[in-house]
Amino acid sequence: xxxxxxxPRSWALCLFFFVSATWSFYIPGYSVTRYNDGEAxxxxxxxxxxxxxxxxxxxxxxxxxxxxxxxxxxxxxxxSGQSISLNLGEVLRGDRIxxxxxxxxxxxxxxxxxxxxxxxxxxxxxWARQLIKENYVIEWIVDNLPGATSFVTVDRSxxxxxxGFKLGYRDISPATGRSRYFLNNHFTIVIRWRGVPEGGKVxxxxxxxPKSISAEDRLEGGCPKDVHKQQxxxxxxIAPDMSxxxxxxxxxxxxPEDDEDDDGATLKIPYTYSVYFREENKVDWANRWDLYFxxxxxxxxxxxxxxxxSLTISAVLGVTVFVIWSRTVQGDIKGRGDGAMEDxxxxxxxxxxxxxxxxxxxxxxxADVENEADMSSDDESFEDTSGWKLLHGDVFRxxxxxxxxxxxxxxxxxxxxxxxxxxLLSCLGILNPSFRGGFVSVGMGLFVFAGVFSxxxxxxxxxxxxxSTWRKNTLITALLFPxxxxxxxxxLNLFVWAQxxxxxxxxxxxxxxxxxxxxxxxxxxxxxxxxxxxxATAWEHPLKTNAIARQIxxxxxYLRSPAGPLLTGLIPFAVLFxxxxxxxxxxxxxxxxxxxxxxxxxxxxxxxLVTVVEVTIIATYSQLCxxxxxxxxxxxxxxxxxxxxxxxxxxxxxxFKLHITGFVSGLLFFSYSFLACAVYGxxxxxxxxxxxxxxxxxxxxxxxVD
Numbered sequence: 001x002x003x004x005x006x007x008p009r010s011w012a013l014c015l016f017f018f019v020s021a022t023w024s025f026y027i028p029g030y031s032v033t034r035y036n037d038g039e040a041x042x043x044x045x046x047x048x049x050x051x052x053x054x055x056x057x058x059x060x061x062x063x064x065x066x067x068x069x070x071x072x073x074x075x076x077x078x079x080s081g082q083s084i085s086l087n088l089g090e091v092l093r094g095d096r097i098x099x100x101x102x103x104x105x106x107x108x109x110x111x112x113x114x115x116x117x118x119x120x121x122x123x124x125x126x127w128a129r130q131l132i133k134e135n136y137v138i139e140w141i142v143d144n145l146p147g148a149t150s151f152v153t154v155d156r157s158x159x160x161x162x163x164g165f166k167l168g169y170r171d172i173s174p175a176t177g178r179s180r181y182f183l184n185n186h187f188t189i190v191i192r193w194r195g196v197p198e199g200g201k202v203x204x205x206x207x208x209x210p211k212s213i214s215a216e217d218r219l220e221g222g223c224p225k226d227v228h229k230q231q232x233x234x235x236x237x238i239a240p241d242m243s244x245x246x247x248x249x250x251x252x253x254x255x256p257e258d259d260e261d262d263d264g265a266t267l268k269i270p271y272t273y274s275v276y277f278r279e280e281n282k283v284d285w286a287n288r289w290d291l292y293f294x295x296x297x298x299x300x301x302x303x304x305x306x307x308x309x310s311l312t313i314s315a316v317l318g319v320t321v322f323v324i325w326s327r328t329v330q331g332d333i334k335g336r337g338d339g340a341m342e343d344x345x346x347x348x349x350x351x352x353x354x355x356x357x358x359x360x361x362x363x364x365x366x367a368d369v370e371n372e373a374d375m376s377s378d379d380e381s382f383e384d385t386s387g388w389k390l391l392h393g394d395v396f397r398x399x400x401x402x403x404x405x406x407x408x409x410x411x412x413x414x415x416x417x418x419x420x421x422x423x424l425l426s427c428l429g430i431l432n433p434s435f436r437g438g439f440v441s442v443g444m445g446l447f448v449f450a451g452v453f454s455x456x457x458x459x460x461x462x463x464x465x466x467x468s469t470w471r472k473n474t475l476i477t478a479l480l481f482p483x484x485x486x487x488x489x490x491x492l493n494l495f496v497w498a499q500x501x502x503x504x505x506x507x508x509x510x511x512x513x514x515x516x517x518x519x520x521x522x523x524x525x526x527x528x529x530x531x532x533x534x535x536a537t538a539w540e541h542p543l544k545t546n547a548i549a550r551q552i553x554x555x556x557x558y559l560r561s562p563a564g565p566l567l568t569g570l571i572p573f574a575v576l577f578x579x580x581x582x583x584x585x586x587x588x589x590x591x592x593x594x595x596x597x598x599x600x601x602x603x604x605x606x607x608x609l610v611t612v613v614e615v616t617i618i619a620t621y622s623q624l625c626x627x628x629x630x631x632x633x634x635x636x637x638x639x640x641x642x643x644x645x646x647x648x649x650x651x652x653x654x655x656f657k658l659h660i661t662g663f664v665s666g667l668l669f670f671s672y673s674f675l676a677c678a679v680y681g682x683x684x685x686x687x688x689x690x691x692x693x694x695x696x697x698x699x700x701x702x703x704x705v706d
Contacts, residue, residue: 005267005284006312007406012563013146013610016558024484031134031202031259032196032202032285033143034196034198034200034201034202034203035106035193035200035201035202035203035526036106036200037106037107037108037201038105038106038107038108039105039106040073040074040076040103040104040105040106041073041074041105041142041143041203042073042074042076042104042108042142042189043100043102043104043140043141043142043189043277044084044097044098044099044100044140044141045059045097045098045100045136045138046058046095046096046097046139046140046141046146047059047094047095047096047097047139047165047502048062048096048131048136048137048138048139049137049139049164049590050131050135050136050137051135051658051659052135052659052660052665053134053660053661053662053665054503054660054663054664054665054668054669055119055496055499055501055664055665056094056501056502056503057131057136057501057502058096058098059096059098059138059139059140060081060098061096061121061500061502062128063124063127063516064118064120064124064125064127064128064183064269064322065271066101066115066116066118066271067081067116067118068080068081068098068099068100068101069081069116071144072099073101073102073103074078074103074299075104076099079099079556080098080100080101081098081099082098082099083096083097083098084097084098084099085438087108087437087438087439087441087446088437088440088441088512089185089436089437089438089439089440089442089443089444089600090405090436090437090441091437091505091509092440092505092509093436093437093440093499094501094502094503095436095437095502096502097141097220100140101115101116102115102273102374104142104188104189104191104275104676105122106119106191106193106201106277106377107201108275108277109275109276109277110273110275110276110634111227111273111274112223112224112227112272113223113272113273113274113275114221114223114270114271114272115271115272115273116220116270116271117222117268117269117270117271118269118271119266119267119268119269119457120266120267121265121266121267122238122265124318124565124617125236125237125238127464128167128168128181128183129170129181129236130168130674132167132168132170132181132182132183132236133170133179133181134661135161135166136166136167136204136425137149137164137165137167138164138165138167138208138210138504139164139332140162140206140208142191142203142206143203143206144204144321144434144436145205145206145210145288146163146164146292147163147164147165147189147206147207148161148162148164148165148205148206148207148208148291148292148409149161149162149165149166149207149474150209151162151210157482159291160291160292161207161291161292162292162574163292164391165184165187165208165209166184166210167183167184168181168182168183168184168212168236169181169182169184169233170182172267180235180237181233181235181236181237182212182235182236183234183236183269183610184210184211184212185208185211185212185213185234185270185271185272186210186211186213186224186227186271186273186274187209187211187272187273188208188209188210188211188227188273188274188276189206189208189273189274189275189276190205190206190207190208190209190276190277190278190653191203191205191206191209191274191275191276191277191278192204192205192206192207192277192279192280193277193278193279193280194279194280194281194283194285195279196285196287198203202285203204203285203288203289203404204283204284204285204288205280205283205288206680207215208508210235211227212234213227213231213232213233213234213272214231214232214233214234214235215234215268215269215270215402216232217243218270218565222270222272223272224272225346227274232487234269235538236267237267238265238267239265249400252475266396271372283684286357289432289434292433297505298523298660302417302578302581302582303578303579303582303600304600305578306560306578306579306600306604307603307604307607309503309574309575309578310349310574310575310576310603310604310607310608310611313571313574313611314575314607314610314611314614315430315576317571317614317615317618318610318614320614320618321614321617321618322616324618324621326567328388328621328699329704330492340632341597342353343535344625350602351395355627365451365601365686368532379606387624387626387627388621388624388625388627389698389703390627391545391550391624391627391629392700392703393544393545393546393550394545394546394550394629395543395547395629395631395696395700396541396543396546396696396700397549397629397669399465399630399633400630400633401633402462402465402466402467402632403462403465403472403473403476404476405461405636406459406461406462406465406467406473406477406631407458407473407476407477407480407635408455408480408481408636408682408685409458409461409686409689409690410453410454410455410456410458410459410461410477410525411454411456411477411480411481411682411684412683412686412687412689413450413453413454413457413458413507414447414450414451414453414454414687415447415450415682415683415686416680416683416686416687417446417450417453417603418443418446418450419683422439422442422446423601423602423605424602425442426439426602427602431646444516447521448516448517448520448521448524449524451521451522451525451528452524452525452527452528453522453528454478454525454528455474455477455478455524455525455526455529455530455531455532456526456528456529456531456532456536457527457528457532457533458472458473458474458477458525458528458529459473459477459529459530459531459532459533459534459536460532460533460538460539461532461539462534463532463533463536463537463538464538464539469535470529470530470533473528473529473533474525474529474530477525477529478521478522478525478526479522481682482517482521484589485675486513486517487512488671489505490510492667492668493505493510493671495664495667496664498664498669499664503668505519517580531572535569541697541700542697542700542701542703543700543703550627550629552627552628552629552630553626553627555626555628556626559622559623559634561625562637564619564638565619565633565634565637565641566618566636566641566644566645567642568615568616568619568638569638569640569641569642569644569645570642570645571615571642572608572650572684573642573645573646574612574614575604575607575608576604576642576646577649577669578606579600579601579604580646580649580677583601584650584653584657586701588658588660588669589657589658590655608684609684609687612642612684612687612688612691613687613688613691614690615638615639616635616638616639616687616688616689616692616694617692619634619635619638620634620638620695620696621695624696631692631696632689635688635689635691635692635693636685636686636688636689637685638688638692639684639685639686639687639688639689639691639692640679640681640682640684640685640688641682642680642684643677643678643681643684644677644678644681646680647673647674647676647677650669650677651670652671654666654670
């Protein structure tokens with residue numbers, strides 16, 4: 001498998017492609033839904049989420065909201081409370097989408113409509129206060145658009161959306177100084193539309209303005225007398241039963257008024273809503289998601305600075321690699337075998353001895369002067385054959401634990417195929433915000449399909465290492481990484497299930513994932529491994545390995561300890577960390593899942609992989625020059641070492657940027673961060689290994705051993 005250097009023009013074309021993809025946004029939905037006046041518009045309820053916790057809850061699982069009545073609305077064959085079929089990605093991200101009792105008709109404004117009147121006990125009121133304290137927001141969906149809170153920039157030149165709207169709010173009582181909690185129980189829904197040439201109207205905006213209105217002083221139908229006036233909020237408070245408390249704390253001088261034992265007392269919560277349709281001709285249907293990203297576009301300059309920073313680092317490393325390449329492959333690297341070098345060394349010693357004797361007798365003539373020059377030339381040639389050239393008989397020696405390295409490289413190739421496919425589909429616009437859960441669903445499909453590549457590379461590398469039990473290697477490849485990941489997710493699910501959160505993966509979904517793994521991926525890995533081990537030939541090395549291993553001299557400190565790979569990992573991390581700011585903010589703070597700058601991420605990812613290749617080649621060359629032929633594992637660890645710094649960055653981000661509270665939320669954060677860093681480390685470690693393997697093969701293929 002000869003691996004030559006890539007043409008610089010190829011890199012330039014690749015970079016141009018990814019930079020041009022930076023401006024790609026997304027392909028709009030495959031079908032536009034048009035509504036006529038009076039036509040029913042379904043409003044779907046989903047979940048509540050917060051940036052203070054990783055636990056999400058389905059909207060209809062909340063005991064203090066209007067439960068679904070089961071009635072059919074707008075000619076729909078499904079009653080309210082009917083679950084909408086979800087793809088795998090939606091389920092894994094905690095979505096629980098259901099039909100609701102809200103009645104929306106295109107073009108029909110509703111001043112006020114009563115939804116229901118819920119009654120809740122003390123325990124449920126206490127839970128509602130806790131959710132408001134943790135800043136939970138609600139997500140509803142209309143025409144595949146999430147209900148948004150509308151904001152305006154400081155100069156009032158632009159408007160942008162934030163997905164979701166607040167469940168409630170709290171303030172401080174001026175009388176007692178304690179926190180008071182108010183639940184939003186009136187929702188002003190604004191649907192923004194525009195006409196289309198084909199006829200009908202399309203929805204280009206979905207805004208929700210929540211409000212808390214007291215249950216007192218209402219009309220007969222349940223609506224407030226004037227929903228637009230400033231009114232007292234609906235406080236989440238049930239007055240204590242003093243007679244019960246006096247009986248319970250009889251004989252005590254102090255009676256706690258905050259005793260919230262369930263005594264059957266309830267709080268009445270009336271829910272109402274208003275609907276307004278407003279024409280919006282400034283927004284096209286194809287660009288209706290832009291408002292969700294207007295606030296993020298302010299970081300475009302930062303994205304470009306990140307790209308310039310990464311290109312600068314990569315260029316400096318590229319010059320270093322070019323110098324190394326010129327000194328080795330392009331220069332005169334005629335090596336010698338160990339026997340030839342020993343003979344040359346003996347001849348040099350003999351000449352020095354004879355020269356010393358003649359010097360003592362004063363008998364040096366012109367011939368001796370020439371011999372002295374030849375001796376000097378031989379010494380220079382001997383020095384030229386030192387360092388990495390001395391390892392020609394050991395550089396391809398089978399590494400320790402090769403039965404583990406081959407499956408890891410196979411899994412890394414599987415992840416590399418998945419990541420490349422996801423970035424490519426995202427840049428082309430196939431994976432876009434309107435395809436809810438599509439990123440995770442397609443990623444899972446690509447990962448399962450890439451089991452063929454995992455098995456092939458693992459089997460062929462295992463054969464190159466001289467392995468014979470390829471079926472055992474196949475099982476390790478198919479079960480090691482997916483099995484550990486599945487086990488981690490299963491353990492985490494036990495904690496989330498105990499919290500009754502929608503973040504928990506349903507049991508049926510776990511069974512489906514298990515079936516995908518064992519019934520589809522494992523056979524694909526077996527097929528790939530059979531092709532790589534049985535059908536394909538082992539990769540041939542340009543030099544034979546000596547029977548006796550060469551003794552490795554004392555190594556520098558950075559080659560004797562884990563500090564070496566960790567320090568080299570700082571360079572790829574420097575390429576990536578600016579983009580991590582945006583990625584982490586989207587995943588852990590906004591939690592909208594609408595990360596859209598895949599063009600920038602693709603450019604940074606490409607430069608990152610190039611940087612990993614360059615760093616690994618430099619580190620491998622330094623190791624070989626120190627006469628250390630254990631480069632196999634070292635190249636893998638060097639390539640993936642930046643994962644350590646990313647995990648350290650996760651710890652810093654958790655401590656200084658997030659407001660996560662609770663043991664389960666912290667456990668979820670660190671566990672999924674560790675899993676993501678492991679995936680990243682496995683992927684970049686594989687890239688580093690392949691780069692070092694190609695470099696070593698190319699360098700030593702030019703050596704001629706006598």
